[in-house]
Amino acid sequence: MKNINTKIYAFGSVVLIGLTLSTSAFADGTVTVVNRNSGRSIQEVFFANAGESDPWQPADLASPVAPQSSKVLNMSGSNCFFDIKVRFSDGYEATFTNVNVCRDDRVLAD
Numbered sequence: 413m414k415n416i417n418t419k420i421y422a423f424g425s426v427v428l429i430g431l432t433l434s435t436s437a438f439a440d441g442t443v444t445v446v447n448r449n450s451g452r453s454i455q456e457v458f459f460a461n462a463g464e465s466d467p468w469q470p471a472d473l474a475s476p477v478a479p480q481s482s483k484v485l486n487m488s489g490s491n492c493f494f495d496i497k498v499r500f501s502d503g504y505e506a507t508f509t510n511v512n513v514c515r516d517d518r519v520l521a522d
Contacts, residue, residue: 439492440511446482446520452500453478454521457485462493462510487513
């Protein structure tokens with residue numbers, strides 16, 4: 413009987429580990445991009461896994477983020493932390509590191 417209990421325990425542990433790995437391997441969340449500038453729109457937003465900014469991936473903005481407005485972007489990836497880069501209409505770029513999309517962080521761009 414002891415042998416059967418050991419096998420059930422071992423199988424249960426493997427299933428639990430597999431479920432833990434599969435749920436933590438993929439994260440969904442949002443980031444709110446806030447354009448605090450009064451004269452420039454944000455034309456482009458890029459993202460990369462935190463610390464891995466090469467290559468940057470373009471975010472789907474659909475339309476620019478107008479001055480003094482914001483836009484919520486849905487993000488998903490292998491973890492919760494992203495580096496975010498915004499490009500304004502005059503070409504100025506700002507980068508924000510370790511943005512936690514699982515916590516619905518905000519990016520305050522001037």
